[in-house]
Each structure stands twice: as structure tokens, then as C-alpha cells.
Amino acid sequence: MLVEEGRIKAVDTTGARAPEDAEVIDYGADAWILPGLIDTHVHLVFDAGDAPVDHLAARDDDSVLAGMRRAAARALAAGITTVRDLGDRGYLALRLRDEAAARPYLQPHIVAAGPPITSPGGHCHFLGGEAWGREALIAAVRERHERGCEVVKVMASGGHMTPGTFMHLPQYPTEDLRVVVDEAHRLGMRTATHVHSAEAIGRVLDAGFDTLEHLTFFTEDGPRPTPPLVDRIIGSGATVSLTVGVLPGEPLSPLLTDCMRRLCPTWARLHRAGVAITAGTDAGICRYKPHDVLPYAVTDLAGPIGMTPAQALAAVTSVAAAACALTGVKGCLKAGADADLLVVGGNPLHDLTALRDVRSVYRIGRLL
Numbered sequence: 001m002l003v004e005e006g007r008i009k010a011v012d013t014t015g016a017r018a019p020e021d022a023e024v025i026d027y028g029a030d031a032w033i034l035p036g037l038i039d040t041h042v043h044l045v046f047d048a049g050d051a052p053v054d055h056l057a058a059r060d061d062d063s064v065l066a067g068m069r070r071a072a073a074r075a076l077a078a079g080i081t082t083v084r085d086l087g088d089r090g091y092l093a094l095r096l097r098d099e100a101a102a103r104p105y106l107q108p109h110i111v112a113a114g115p116p117i118t119s120p121g122g123h124c125h126f127l128g129g130e131a132w133g134r135e136a137l138i139a140a141v142r143e144r145h146e147r148g149c150e151v152v153k154v155m156a157s158g159g160h161m162t163p164g165t166f167m168h169l170p171q172y173p174t175e176d177l178r179v180v181v182d183e184a185h186r187l188g189m190r191t192a193t194h195v196h197s198a199e200a201i202g203r204v205l206d207a208g209f210d211t212l213e214h215l216t217f218f219t220e221d222g223p224r225p226t227p228p229l230v231d232r233i234i235g236s237g238a239t240v241s242l243t244v245g246v247l248p249g250e251p252l253s254p255l256l257t258d259c260m261r262r263l264c265p266t267w268a269r270l271h272r273a274g275v276a277i278t279a280g281t282d283a284g285i286c287r288y289k290p291h292d293v294l295p296y297a298v299t300d301l302a303g304p305i306g307m308t309p310a311q312a313l314a315a316v317t318s319v320a321a322a323a324c325a326l327t328g329v330k331g332c333l334k335a336g337a338d339a340d341l342l343v344v345g346g347n348p349l350h351d352l353t354a355l356r357d358v359r360s361v362y363r364i365g366r367l368l
């Protein structure tokens with residue numbers, strides 16, 4: 001691979017000689033080079049501790065920003081060269097992104113949503129994104145666009161982290177969700193929606209969101225996917241960003257264990273039907289989801305969801321790049337793409353755990 005000024009200039013697999021003036025780095029026969037990995041759902045503001053919401057509330061922006069720098073550096077060191085931040089406070093992910101503008105190799109490329117749009121008192125209202133009614137929702141989308149967000153995130157249902165909200169209950173009527181999607185698309189932004197509730201899944205499909213986060217089909221009786229709803233997702237063209245990836249050896253909550261058991265067959269069916277699936281780890285929200293957990297998510301995609309290793313690798317590279325509107329720029333080894341590269345000590349097509357044997361990481365052509 002020939003890299004020049006931060007971009008891939010050429011890729012050769014025939015063994016051709018490097019140009020005379022090129023500096024040659026040979027990683028040896030056992031090393032494999034991949035595009036840097038892409039996590040489609042992280043929260044850099046959350047500290048991956050036991051009480052991330054309380055800890056965030058107790059800190060001022062400068063202190064939170066310092067933690068975000070550490071979280072971003074940890075992700076990058078694991079070869080995660082792009083993260084889509086789907087919920088910060090006070091647009092801090094944009095501050096982090098912009099402060100590294102002169103030295104982008106210090107952190108992953110950040111695609112940011114800013115504070116997620118939520119109903120008054122709704123899921124993650126404490127991040128500051130409450131908006132209700134057509135005018136307020138349009139204003140919220142425009143504000144994110146003006147600030148420089150590339151994606152708008154909407155909480156279409158309640159969530160487990162926010163007392164007083166319920167995973168099985170929708171937060172917005174369909175018309176309001178459609179207002180957000182239409183305004184975001186008009187401004188050239190992508191749309192992502194946090195959706196646990198089965199009822200809300202129908203609404204977000206009607207509204208036309210680009211990526212569906214979590215997708216747990218919650219009813220009052222827990223996850224209950226139904227064939228008609230699954231068929232609608234298959235026909236929608238939406239990308240599904242699955243909340244997979246946990247550190248091994250950590251005791252998981254009974255809720256999570258039960259969800260995975262009930263949902264994996266449905267997620268596997270979506271995959272077999274050709275739905276675009278990415279890994280959105282929700283990194284930061286608990287102790288077993290640190291900001292570098294993505295390599296473990298890849299194994300989950302291959303195991304319970306039934307992807308081949310090549311498909312699982314695509315889910316965290318080229319498919320994820322498409323979900324972030326970065327096709328051809330990230331997640332591929334092609335001339336013209338950014339030289340965000342991960343070198344690992346083994347063939348991940350044979351053994352995905354090779355992703356955790358990181359030899360080198362390059363960001364914009366620069367060795368970490």
C-alpha cells in the first residue's frame with residue numbers, strides 16, 4: 001500500500017516494488033492490514049464506569065472534555081479510527097473534534113450528533129436535547145446543522161438509563177419524527193434513532209430514519225419481534241446499528257442477557273435477508289463497554305448473528321462507513337481513501353480475535 005499525504009495512493013497485492021523514493025515499512029508475512037474500524041454508536045461523554053450519568057452530571061465541561069480525550073485516545077489505540085458519537089452534552093463531541101483539527105491523528109475521526117433530540121423528561125433529557133412540537137423540532141435540527149453535526153439523533157422511545165422513561169413506550173408521534181427526518185435530509189444530514197419500543201419501530205420506519213439503533217422490539221413483556229415488523233425493516237432500506245460488544249469476563253445484567261437471547265435469532269434473520277448491519281457498541285455507558293470494546297462486537301456479529309468473518313469485518317468498516325456517509329473515504333483500502341489503517345498480527349478472516357493483536361494504527365497516514 002502506498003500512502004501519500006494522509007491518503008492511500010495505491011494498493012498493490014502482486015508484490016511490485018515500491019517507488020524509489022518511498023519509505024518502506026514491512027510488517028512481515030503474518031501481519032494483515034485493514035481499514036481502521038468504525039463504531040457507529042458511542043458516547044464519548046460517558047466514562048464507562050458504574051454510574052456514567054451521575055458522573056457526567058457532577059462534572060463541568062472542561063473536566064468532561066478531558067475524559068473524552070482519554071476515551072477517544074483509547075479507541076484509536078485499538079484501531080478504531082472513526083466513531084459516530086450519538087449523544088453528547090453541550091456539543092462537546094464537536095469541541096473535541098474541532099480542537100484536533102490541526103492534529104487529527106490524535107483522535108479518531110468523529111461524526112457527531114450533538115445532544116440527542118428527546119421529548120421533555122424523555123430518554124437522556126439530561127443531555128440537553130429536549131424538543132417538542134413541529135417548530136421546536138425543526139429548530140433543533142437546524143441548530144445541530146449550524147453547529148456542524150453530520151447526523152441527527154432522536155430518542156424515539158424510552159431507555160433503560162433514564163428513570164421515568166420506558167423502553168416499550170414511544171416518545172414521539174410519527175408526524176413529528178417525519179418532520180425531523182425531512183428537515184435533516186433537506187440539510188444534507190443523516191438521521192439515527194434510538195428505538196427500543198416495538199411500537200416506535202413502526203413509527204421510525206414510517207418517518208424514514210437512516211439508521212435504527214438498538215432495535216430491541218420492546219413491549220410491556222420485554223422483546224417481542226413480530227414477523228410483519230421484521231419484514232417491514234427488511235424492506236425499508238434502513239441500516240441497523242446493533243448494540244453488541246461487551247468485555248469478556250464481566251457479569252452482564254439479566255436484562256441484557258435476556259435481550260440477547262431473545263433477539264439474536266431476529267437479528268440473524270435481518271442479516272440473512274440482506275439488511276445492512278453495523279456494530280454500534282454504545283461505548284461509554286457501562287463498565288463492560290469501554291471505548292475500545294468494538295473488536296469484541298465483531299466477534300458477536302460472527303457468532304450469534306451468523307456473519308462470516310468477512311461480513312463481520314465489513315460491518316465495522318465499509319458498511320459502517322456507508323452508514324456515516326463516508327463511503328470511499330473511510331472503511332476501505334482503495335486509492336483516494338484516508339489512510340486510517342490497522343495492522344494486526346494474524347489473519348482476521350480466519351480468526352477474528354486477531355483484531356485484538358494490534359501491531360500498529362495509522363490515522364491520516366500517521367503512525368500512532
Ligand SMILES: [Zn+2]
Nearest residue numbers: 043086087282
Ligand atoms: Zn446510546
